Amino acid sequence: MTYTPFPVFHTCVEAVTQLSPHIIRITLAGPQLRNYAAHGLDQRMKIVLELPEGGYGDFGILDDPPPGLNQWYAKWRMLPADQRNTIRTFTASGIRPAQEEIDIDFVVHNPGGPASQWAQQATPGDRLLVVGPDSRAEDSTGGIDFRPGAAKRILLVGDETAFPAIRNILTKSQPETQYHVFLASEMVQDAQTVQQTGPNQYMHRVTPADGQLAVDIHEWALAQQPATPGFYAWIAGESGVVKQLRRLLVNDHHVPREAITFSGYWKRGRAEH
Structure with a gap:
């Protein structure tokens, strides 16, 4: 049997934990998660929320078997x-196939977007569709961008949305x-x-004050001289800040x-999918 690298996992909320003032951890459980690949690192996955009135649009995600990610x-x-x-x-901030569980950390704000609102209202038993890597597929490593090669000096930079990957x-x-x-x-408790x-x-x-980062x-770069061989940088977070830091390292250092x-990972003033 051929397995799609990124299938749909049907899950239910098992626990809700307030990690810090702006971060809520949702623990999801379900028998299909025994096949969720535990690659970790910065591998991307997706969640699909129900429509406001419940259910899902007609795009095939509930088909059995569901179409591949690109098709649906x-x-x-x-x-x-x-x-x-x-x-x-x-x-995913935690992957435990043996326990059929994964963790997802949500950064919450008021007012928040749909995912933030869902996390703040989530209770055990709530359903959630997750699209993630299948350990049974021939190659389920797509979505991993952290590739330092042989580098022995690594710079990691990120805001709250990047904390799970870091x-x-x-x-x-x-x-x-x-x-x-x-x-x-903004708050040290979140960074902790x-x-x-x-x-x-x-x-x-x-603090992510304008320009301060x-x-x-x-x-830091003036002291560390990152242009020397064996260096690698991984930067994630708000799109404008990420681009600014990349230009800084390339042009100035x-x-x-x-x-x-x-x-x-996100763009100020715009909702991303």
């Missing part, structure tokens, strides 16, 4: 706006590799959800473009 997503895009279920992209990366860190981590958050997990990890918790990274992975 193309149909979803063709639907009228009021028939399109909200889709959001996350990184946490996963640090958990799988190599003791001989040096990690410098910049966690941008990411902790050092091994040696050679240097944590910098900073770039100043901090600039000062001469870091090779290929030594930087950057991902705009």
Whole structure:
């Protein structure tokens, strides 16, 4: 049998945990999750929320077997706006196939978007469709962007939306590799959800005030000289900030473009799917 790399997992909320003032962890459970691939790192997955009146639009996601991600997503895009279920992209913050569980951390705000509102109202038993990697597929590593190669000096930069990926990366860190981590958050309690997990990890918790993060990274780079061989940077968060930091490292500190992975997880003033 051939397995699709990113199938639909039917799950239910098992637990809701307030990790910090703006981060809620939703633990999802379901027998299908025994096949959720535990690659970790920054691998992307998607959640599909029910329509406001309940249920799902006619785009095939509930077919048995469901079509591949590209097929049902193309149909979803063709639907009228009021028939399109909200889709959001996350990184699983915990994957436990043996227990048939995964964790997803939601950054919540008031007023918040559909995913934030769903997380704040979630109770055990609520249903959620998850689209993620299947361990039985020939290759389910799509959506992993953290690829440092042989680099031994790594810079990680991210806001609250990137904390799960940063946490996963640090958990799988190599003791001989040096990690410098910049966690941008308005509240220190949110940033404290990411902790050092091994040696050679240097944590910098900073506020994302306009321009301040770039100043901090600039000062760090002046001392660390990242343009030297063996360096790799991974930057994720708000799109404009991510692009600004990449330009800073490339133009001002001469870091090779290929030594930087950057991902705009969200864009200020715009809802992304």
